[in-house]
Amino acid sequence: MTNRKLSAIAVLVITAALTAACGDDADQRPGAAGAAASTGVGHPGPAVPAAPPTTPGTTAADPPGRAAPVGPSGTTERRPAGLPPVVLPARPAGAPGARQVVAAFRAAGLKAGNPRDRSADCGPDGLGLGCSEIVATDGVTVYVFPDETSAGDIAETWSGQSFRHGAVVLNYLEAKTPAADRARYEQVLTTLR
Numbered sequence: 001m002t003n004r005k006l007s008a009i010a011v012l013v014i015t016a017a018l019t020a021a022c023g024d025d026a027d028q029r030p031g032a033a034g035a036a037a038s039t040g041v042g043h044p045g046p047a048v049p050a051a052p053p054t055t056p057g058t059t060a061a062d063p064p065g066r067a068a069p070v071g072p073s074g075t076t077e078r079r080p081a082g083l084p085p086v087v088l089p090a091r092p093a094g095a096p097g098a099r100q101v102v103a104a105f106r107a108a109g110l111k112a113g114n115p116r117d118r119s120a121d122c123g124p125d126g127l128g129l130g131c132s133e134i135v136a137t138d139g140v141t142v143y144v145f146p147d148e149t150s151a152g153d154i155a156e157t158w159s160g161q162s163f164r165h166g167a168v169v170l171n172y173l174e175a176k177t178p179a180a181d182r183a184r185y186e187q188v189l190t191t192l193r
Contacts, residue, residue, distance in 0.1 A: 088119060088122050088123060088131070088132050088133075089130065089131075089132050089146035090132060090146060091132040091133060091144045091145070091146060091167060092146060092147060092148075092166075092167050095144060095166055095167040095168060096144070096168060096192045097133060097144060098117075098119075098133040098134060098135035098142040098143070098144050098168075099115070099117075099133075099135055100192070101135075101142045101144075101168060101189060101192060102115050102135050102137055102142060104188050104189075104191075104192055105137070105139065105140070105185060105188055108184070108188045110139060110181065110184055110185060110188065111137070111138055111139030111140075111181070112137040112138070112139045112140065113137060113138045113139070114137060114138045115135050115136070115137050116135065116136045116137075117133075117134070117135055118134040118135070118136050118141075119131075119132070119133045119134050119135075121134055122134060129143070129154060130145070130146070130150055131143050131144060131145050131146075131150070131154075132144045132145060132146050132167075136174060136175070137175065138175060139175050139177055139181070139185070140170050140171070140172060140175050140177050140185055141170070141171040141172075141173075141174050141175060142168065142169075142170060142171075143168070143169040143170075143171060144167055144168050144169075145167045145168075145169065146167070147167060148166055148167050150167075151164050151166070151167045151168065151169050152164060154169055155169050158171055158173065161173045163182065163185070163186045163189070165186070165189045165190050165192075168189060168192075170182075170185055170186065170189060
C-alpha cells in the first residue's frame with residue numbers, strides 16, 4: 001500500500017468514528033426523537049409526543065384556539081432597504097458655513113474652484129470626524145465643526161498642514177495648497193464672522 005491510500009483510509013476511519021460518536025443531525029431536530037420512536041427507527045426509548053399542529057397566526061407554544069396577533073394586512077413588516085440618513089451635528093451659531101468660507105475665498109481672488117460638498121464624510125460611515133460640514137475645493141478643504149474644541153483637536157492632529165479659526169479648520173493636505181498662498185486663505189477666514 002502507498003502512503004496515499006493509507007491517508008485516504010485513515011480519513012475514512014476518522015470520519016466514520018466521528019459520525020458514530022456525534023450521531024446523526026436528524027436526531028437533533030425538535031420532534032425527531034418522537035418521530036423516530038414512533039416509527040421504530042433510530043434510538044430506542046420512550047415515545048415523545050409530536051408537536052401540536054399549528055395554524056397560521058399561531059405557534060406551538062400558543063394554547064389551542066388562541067391566535068397570535070398579526071399585522072393589519074396579515075403580512076410581515078418590511079424594513080427599509082437602506083440605512084437611515086446620518087444626522088450631522090449643527091455648526092455653532094455665528095460660525096460661517098463651509099460654502100460661505102469658499103465664497104469669501106473666491107471673492108478675494110483665491111483659488112477655490114470646483115467646490116464639492118463632502119459633508120457625508122463627517123459621519124460614522126465616512127471619516128467619522130464628527131464635523132458639521134466639509135467642502136473641498138481645488139485650493140483648500142474647509143471643515144466646520146460643532147464646537148471649537150473639536151476643531152482644535154483635529155487642527156492639532158493635522159499640525160503644520162491646517163489652520164483653525166473658531167470652529168472652522170482649513171486643511172491644505174488634499175489640495176496641496178502652496179505655502180505662499182496659505183497666509184492669504186487664513187487672512188480671509190479670520191475676517192469672516
